Amino acid sequence: MNKNLLFLTLPFALTLGSTFPERKPMVEPAPLKDSFKGKFRIGAAVSTATLRGQEAGVEPIVRRHFDSVTAENAMKPDAMQPREGQFTFDDADKLVAMATETGAEVVGHTLVWHSQTPGWFFEGKDGQPLSRDVALARMRAHIKTVVGRYKGRVKEWDVVNEAINDGPGVLRDTPWRKAIGDDYIAEAFRAAHEADPSAILVYNDYNIELDYKRPKALELLKKLLDQKVPVHAVGIQSHWRIENPPLAEAEKAIQEFSALGLKVMITELDMGVLPSRYQGADISVTEGMTPEQVAVMNPYTKALPDEIDQKHAEKMASAFELFLRYRKVIGRVTLWGVHDGGSWLNNFPVRGRTDYPLLFDRSLKPKPAFFAVQKAAGS
Numbered sequence: 597m598n599k600n601l602l603f604l605t606l607p608f609a610l611t612l613g614s615t616f617p618e619r620k621p622m623v624e625p626a627p628l629k630d631s632f633k634g635k636f637r638i639g640a641a642v643s644t645a646t647l648r649g650q651e652a653g654v655e656p657i658v659r660r661h662f663d664s665v666t667a668e669n670a671m672k673p674d675a676m677q678p679r680e681g682q683f684t685f686d687d688a689d690k691l692v693a694m695a696t697e698t699g700a701e702v703v704g705h706t707l708v709w710h711s712q713t714p715g716w717f718f719e720g721k722d723g724q725p726l727s728r729d730v731a732l733a734r735m736r737a738h739i740k741t742v743v744g745r746y747k748g749r750v751k752e753w754d755v756v757n758e759a760i761n762d763g764p765g766v767l768r769d770t771p772w773r774k775a776i777g778d779d780y781i782a783e784a785f786r787a788a789h790e791a792d793p794s795a796i797l798v799y800n801d802y803n804i805e806l807d808y809k810r811p812k813a814l815e816l817l818k819k820l821l822d823q824k825v826p827v828h829a830v831g832i833q834s835h836w837r838i839e840n841p842p843l844a845e846a847e848k849a850i851q852e853f854s855a856l857g858l859k860v861m862i863t864e865l866d867m868g869v870l871p872s873r874y875q876g877a878d879i880s881v882t883e884g885m886t887p888e889q890v891a892v893m894n895p896y897t898k899a900l901p902d903e904i905d906q907k908h909a910e911k912m913a914s915a916f917e918l919f920l921r922y923r924k925v926i927g928r929v930t931l932w933g934v935h936d937g938g939s940w941l942n943n944f945p946v947r948g949r950t951d952y953p954l955l956f957d958r959s960l961k962p963k964p965a966f967f968a969v970q971k972a973a974g975s
């Protein structure tokens with residue numbers, strides 16, 4: 597009997613005792629990563645609670661099914677350097693240790709971002725605006741320490757996250773940009789490359805597959821490449837919903853980004869089933885609503901109708917069929933979470949909802965989407 601079967605049969609045997617006939621054990625599906633071998637890596641974002649052993653059952657799924665892991669929060673600036681010069685590596689170390697055991701690749705997420713970055717990064721002396729020199733020094737020190745610590749072990753870094761503006765203009769006016777200037781992006785990539793010359797460096801953003809933002813991403817990336825900035829890949833976050841976006845837009849983005857000579861990573865895939873007025877992933881957005889409105893916006897609190905579950909599986913499968921067609925240019929596809937109960941979409945953009953965006957359900961069982969994706973991969 598193989599080890600997994602034994603693991604699953606044991607609890608039944610213990611609870612049922614010898615007076616009952618042995619119940620048929622649930623056979624675990626084959627590891628997803630095996631289905632994608634030779635195609636691209638398949639990843640999951642791992643929560644800090646999972647890393648701390650506070651979510652029984654989730655870590656075994658990560659170990660079994662995924663050959664790429666991203667820290668959902670544990671490697672963001674607020675987790676890594678809460679106060680200047682005080683670094684906290686415990687959770688991140690756990691992720692790297694787990695990946696070393698399973699042979700998964702670790703993605704570092706993320707070095708330079710305007711969210712989840714402590715205020716001290718952007719404070720000037722005596723209430724003065726932050727100077728370029730100090731901002732640059734802080735950014736470089738952070739990158740050097742964090743990338744340096746995991747040199748050779750974290751193979752890929754989301755260096756800059758969400759620098760493109762949703763409104764007019766190309767660049768978002770972040771505190772980094774305000775203090776350093778437009779070249780903060782180039783400087784971040786240079787610093788990361790210096791700290792680990794063999795790491796794959798990614799520019800990561802949401803909605804850059806969509807018509808309104810794709811041209812801006814192309815403009816930014818082209819400029820960086822023209823200036824010989826060490827950017828190697830573009831990360832399309834892919835916080836999608838079953839209704840949106842049309843996959844044709846994602847296909848266009850994959851074609852146009854890869855034509856620049858960049859690898860494309862699908863970095864934060866989830867497929868929400870709930871209605872939303874906001875289509876994006878700016879984590880500062882919250883849709884304010886009355887309790888009555890929330891009820892309308894949160895229709896599946898008890899269970900998900902089969903028909904929607906099926907739709908979700910079909911859209912996931914279509915997305916993976918698209919990724920597989922472009923497997924030569926896609927380095928990995930990462931799901932933003934493991935199971936529906938742990939998804940950030942339960943609290944974004946509306947707090948306290950019940951969404952069903954991932955491949956495992958709230959009781960950690962593989963969903964129709966899991967099997968549809970496995971089938972799309974050809975096994």
Ligand code: XIL
Nearest residue numbers: 668669757802833864877878879940
């Ligand atoms: C989200 C996490 O999933 C949440 O747990 C956290 O509260 C906020 O951030 N784009 C990103 C991710 O690049 O880091 C965000 O993750 C989701 C949007």
